[in-house]
Amino acid sequence: MKIVLAPMEGVVDYTMRDLLTQVGGIDHCVTEFLRVSDRVLPAKVFRRLSPELHNGGKTPSGTPVILQLLGSDPSVLAGNARKGAKLGAPGIDLNFGCPAKTVNRSKGGAVLLDTPELVHEIVKAVREAVPAETPVSAKMRLGNKDKSLAMENAHAIAEAGADSLAVHARTKLEGYKPPAHWEWIARIREAVDLPVVANGEVWNWQDFQRCREVSGCDTIMIGRGLIAKPDLAKVIKYHLADEEVSSYNWSQVLPFIEAYLNRIERDIAPKYVHGRIKQWLSHLQREYQEAEVLFQKVKKIKEPSELRLALQD
Structure with a gap:
């Protein structure tokens, strides 16, 4: 069982990752997205987004940090993924979930879920571009405006060779409005042959338990819950070990x-x-x-x- 610190644009930056991983309980993090469009970016841009690249791709406390890329051009994304891996990123993640209008207007993030064939092309190009030992993951929502293509997108990502898939259990249109549809994650997990990570509406130990039970996932990605309660991952790990721990005051x-x-x-x-x-x-x-x-x-x-x-x- 693992807990992943979710990428949150403008919130979970290098400093926040450092502070939260100091508390403990987080197994790995994903960076804010690096937006790529028409070229391979210089090394300084990668290192500005993820200073952890100076430390073997880990936070000062030793937690691995996966580099997330966002874009829609398979070849450009592949080139930047290759560069990121060469610079020492312990993994490459692809963003198919960002709901921001400015990103979607530029054909990035959740809007790509309207075109599963392009999602497949992107993942395939990136998987082929980076060394076999570098994991390639993807994060998706259940869809852009509705869930009609959720399964097709999950299959596209799996068949393109991704090593894992994180699913935020809402569409772009649903935003962050409760509930998170964990039952859809269960359907995806049963349909694809790769590890699936559940994401959405985990705020406490009880939510964590329900999310695992409903989704069937062993790995849970948490974003806002960890920002609201910095010791949440640690509290969850202590509960799993059947040990008592006092929450931070x-x-x-x-x-x-x-x-x-x-x-x-x-x-x-x-x-x-x-x-x-x-x-x-x-x-x-x-x-x-x-x-x-x-x-x-x-x-x-x-x-x-x-x-x-x-x-x-």
Whole structure:
């Protein structure tokens, strides 16, 4: 049984991956997508998205980080996958799930699920481009506007030679609105001959149990649940080992927020710092009442120095 930290564009960056894998329980991560369109990108672009490439493709705590690519041109994706593998990525993941309108308008992400034959071409080209020992995975939703092509897309990915498939159990049109249709993941898992990873609406130990029971999957990918509860993977692993563990309280979470602020203040433009902090606090509100109080306190603050004072107060 494994737990995977999901790729979340603009949220699960290098710093977030580092902090969450320090807590424990996460078996591997997937990067935010690297968008490719018309050429093979230079090494510095890969390393900017995934600084873990300087560390053998692992976070500082030793957790492998798979490189995710997004695009629609099979040959260009193949070239970039080859480059990523050469730079040390422990695996290549292909994005067929992003619901963002700007991405979909450029024929990327979930809109590709309307063309299973192109999905097949992309996976096949990438599988043939990278060394046999480099795993190639894909992440898909159940469809773009509906689920009518879910099985066809899953077969296309499997038959093209993918090593595993993560399924977000909703269509693009359904977005992130509950419920996640784990029963569809079970149908896909039974129909294709490759490991399937379940994704969607796992917020706690009980959700994890139900997701495994309904989907039949041993590996679960978690995104928002881990952002809202940084020790969720660790709590799940302790439950599975039939051991007791106390969940993090607010005083244990706050140092991670301060560390995140210190890191992103160094790595990104000051005008974006307050947005990242508020974004994380908005997720943390689901688990911690204190996060809501702090969010209200800092929501009008834009200067990093003032944010730091508010966190220390």
